Amino acid sequence: MIRGTVMIIGGRDLIVSLPGAEELGSRISNLLRCEHVTPYTKVFPDGESYLRLKGDFEGKEVTLLSTMYPEQNRRLIELVFASKTLVARGASKVRGVVTYLAYARQDKEFLPGEVVSARIVIDMLKYAGIGELYVVDVHKPEILNGFGGPSRNILMVETFASFLRSRGVDNPLIVAPDLGASHRAEALAKEIGGECVIIRKFRDRVTGEIRHELPEGFHIDGRTAVVIDDIISTGGTMASIVSFLKRSGARRVYALASHGVFVGKAVERLISGGADEVAVLDTLSRRVEGVTYLDISHELSKHLNSC
Incomplete structure (x- = not known):
């Protein structure tokens, strides 16, 4: 908090x-x-x-x-x-x-x-x-x-950073699912002190299968990775990235988002993909079991005072 x-x-x-x-x-x-x-x-x-x-x-x-x-x-x-x-x-x-x-x-x-x-x-x-x-x-x-x-x-980066520190996360790799999400990942990396990387996504034109790659020079063996996006809906994109990071050697992977819509079996999909914890801001009134909800009232209050 x-x-x-x-x-x-x-x-x-x-x-x-x-x-x-x-x-x-x-x-x-x-x-x-x-x-x-x-x-x-x-x-x-x-x-x-x-x-x-x-x-x-x-x-x-x-x-x-x-x-x-x-x-x-x-x-x-x-x-x-x-x-x-x-x-x-x-x-x-x-x-x-x-x-x-x-x-x-x-x-x-x-x-x-x-x-x-x-x-x-x-x-x-x-x-x-x-x-x-x-x-x-x-x-x-x-x-x-x-x-x-x-x-x-x-962007509630102070709230996310406070959560990660409470979990003992140090010098994490902050992962953006795509270029459009890079501003969020960069802001969190700056707040907590970690590297930021944008995942590369490729789709096989024949099979339609999607594969992910880290940019050349980034190594994740034994590190903690934090995937952050604005919304988790079905969880498909986030789960595939979490699974890729675990296969690439990440010790722990946190799945974070500002808004947890969680359609269908999204949470189960993330956990089975290898997410060690799923955490979202309490921006919605709906609550789903198996998710950590982060209180935004303190950080939002500070923003309102600066208006």
């Missing part, structure tokens, strides 16, 4: 935690010593969502905390509803803090007519009146450029 001094948000500020983010919001409000509000919510028999925000928001700066998994569609509409309502009730600023941004992986049109969901979601949040947007490890940070206002992609 990240420790250290946490400054106090000004007396006019408060945190509103939407469904799924209540526990995290409570921890953050305790650290920042500010008011914490949770809306009354229910689902009508036809599936539509109802929210009611009680309290005086006139002239106040509100941090609106949300996570969008599970139930992505409902969580997204709740965030839009809540922000529009806060603005209508006189909030001077709504700061959106989204620990998991749904629909972020479709960031471009690969086939004609495909919906670019990441861009549309960002537009929805702008429309909702969110003035500042802070997201925990979004899949493609570039999508925040379309927000138009202050925004930040937050």
Whole structure:
């Protein structure tokens, strides 16, 4: 757990935690010593969502905390509803803090007519009146450029580094599954003091089989490897890399990710592939057995104080 001094948000500020983010919001409000509000919510028999925000928001700066998994569609509409309502009730600023941004992986049109969901979601949040947007490890940070206002992609490297130190990990090899994940691996390597490497992936054109390689000059015999990505979904990619690293001589392999979606038998796939431990941030409300969840409240609180 990240420790250290946490400054106090000004007396006019408060945190509103939407469904799924209540526990995290409570921890953050305790650290920042500010008011914490949770809306009354229910689902009508036809599936539509109802929210009611009680309290005086006139002239106040509100941090609106949300996570969008599970139930992505409902969580997204709740965030839009809540922000529009806060603005209508006189909030001077709504700061959106989204620990998991749904629909972020479709960031471009690969086939004609495909919906670019990441861009549309960002537009929805702008429309909702969110003035500042802070997201925990979004899949493609570039999508925040379309927000138009202050925004930040937050990498929780202090939290990951603290976890690894608690396990006695020293001078690890931090592994990025691909080039797109290199910024995350490089940041963690800098924080904990280790080497960073990007795995090379090759697909056999005949069989379709995927094989991995380490860049020339990297040796892993007897070392601890840490594979880090933004999301573990089915676990297939991560498991294949973990297995490759173990076959290459790694003594221990940790499988880390910011967001643990864990579809189907993802955790079992990782463990059978050779992962010594699977650890993710507590950015989602869902919990899966066999996974270590890392508390982000301390590091996220520090980021909110620097906004």
